[in-house]
Amino acid sequence: MKRRKFEWGYLLLIPGVGYIMFFVLASLYIMFAQSFGFYNYTGTSEFSLQFWQHVFSRTFFDDLWFSFRTALLTALISIIICYPLSLILQRIPGRKTFLSILKIPMFVPALVASFLIVNIIDYHGVINMILEKLRLIDEPLRLRNDAAGIGALSVQIWKNVPFQMIIMYSAIEAIRKDVRDAAANLGANRFSILKEIIIPITLPSALVAVIMVFVRTFNDFAISKTAGPYYPTSISNLMYLHAYTFADWNTAACIGVMMMITSIAFVSFYSYLSKKIGN
C-alpha cells in the first residue's frame, strides 16, 4: 500500500483562508459566548439564559421589522426600476456611456450617498421646493429621518439600483440574439418574447440580485442611522446602542446572533439559487 503524499499546497491556504477563518470564527465565538453570559467586561461571567429571555422585546421586533421592511422594499423597488431600464438600454445607441454614468452611485460610499440624498430631500431641500413651486404640495414634506423611513429607503434605492442594473443588464445581454430572432420568426410579438423568453431566462439573476441587495440592506448601519427614523431604527443600530449606550453587551450579542442567522438563511438561499443557475 502506497502512503498518500501530504499535499503541501494546503499550507498555502493559511495566509488567505486562515486569516479570514481566524478572525471571523473568533468574532462569532465571542458573540455566541457573550450571548450566554460569558466574557463580561464587569461583574461575573457565568452561563445564563436571561439575556435570551429578555432580548425579544417590543423594541427588538419594531427594529427587526424596520430593517426587514426597508431591505425588502429596497430590493423590490430597485428591481422594478432595473428591469425596464436594462431592457430599454439594450437597444439605445451609446449604451456604454449610459451604463458608465449609471454605475456612479455604486461607487459612492454609503455615508456619502446618505448625505447626497438627505441634502436634496430635506425639509427645505430642492425636491420639496420644486414640488411646492409646481403646487403639488402645500407645505414641505418631512422626508429625512421621517417615521416611515422614506429617507433611508430613498438612499438605499439610489445606491442599489446600479448594482442590480449591472446584473440584470448582463443577464439580458447574455440571451443569444438568435433565440430572440427565432421567436420573432415564429411569429412572436415583442410582448410575448418578453413574457416567454426574456423574463423566464433572467428570473434567476433577478432573484440573486434581489437577495444580495436584501442582505446588504438588512445589515446596514450607517444609512439608516443617518437618514432613517429615530424610532424604530435598524437592527444593527439597536445592537450598537445595547453595546455602547446601555453597556449591555450580552443583549447586543443576542441581537448579533439573530442577525447572523437571518444572513446565513438568505445566503444559503442565494447559493442554492446560484447553483441552480449554474446547471
Add this chain to the structure above:
Amino acid sequence: MNGQLIKSQKKLTRRLLELLLPFGLLSIIMVWIGLPILYALLWSLVNPEYPWSYPDLFPTNLSLFQWEYVFKYTTIVKSIGNSFFLAFLTTIACFMLALPTAYALGKRKLKGSEFFKIIILLPMVFPGMAMGLFLGRMLHVMGVSGTYWGVVIVHTLVALPYMLRILIVNFESMPQDLIDAASNLGAGNWVKFTEIYFPMILPGLVAGAMFTFITSMEEFNLTFIVGAPDITTIPTVLYSYLGENFLRTRASVVSLILLIPNLLFLIVAERKIKTEYMGAALGKM
C-alpha cells in the same frame, strides 16, 4: 394611398420616438445622478455672509469659505492622511496574504477548493456592525484597539475577499502550456516566477489593489468601532457631521473629499480593468 400615408406617418413617429428616448433617458439619469452631486457641491460653496435659505433654489453668492474652514479648523487633514496611510498598508497586507492562497486555489486546484472559496465570502456576508463589535472586543483584549494595527487588521479582513477573488480568477485563466513550455526549455522556478507568473498576475494585481484601496478608504463600521476615538478616517469624520448633529456645509465638503478617489477609481476601472475581474469582485457577492 391613404393607407400608405398612415404607414409612413407611423414610421415617422417611431423614428422620432427612437430619437427622443435616449435623450429622455439621458436627462432622467442626469437628474438622478447629477442633482444630488450638484447640490452637495453648491452647499460646499455657500458663503456664510450671504446665507442660502428657503425660497432660493440656488445660492446667491459662492465662496470657498467652507473648504477653508474645514481644512483649517477640523481634523480633516490628519484624517485624510490616516485614510490614505491605512488604505496603503491594507493593500500591501492583502496582496501578501492573498497571493499564496490564490495560487493554491486558482492554479493548484486543491481538493475542496469550492468549499474554501465559500469561506472567503464570509467577511462579505457577516453583518458589518456585528463583526465590528465582537471583533473589536477581541482586538481590545489583544491591546490593538484604537491603534493603526487594529484598524489595518480589520480593513484587511474586509478587503481581502476582493483581492482573493480577483487573483483566483487571474490564476485560473493562466495558460498552462506557456508554463510547461518554459519548464521544457529549462526555466527554473525563479525564472518562471519573474518571467511568466509575475507579468501574468500584474493586471489582476492592479485590479485587486484598486478594489482593496477603495474598500479601505470607504470602510466605516469597523473603523468606527475599532479605531475610535484615536484613529479618525474620512468616513468617521463625515459620520460626525451627519445624523443627529447634522452640519450641512461641513458634511458636503467632506462628502466631496471622499467622493473624489471613488470617482477616479470608477473612471480608471471602466477603461483599464477587465470585465472578468470586475465580475469576480462584484458579480457574485
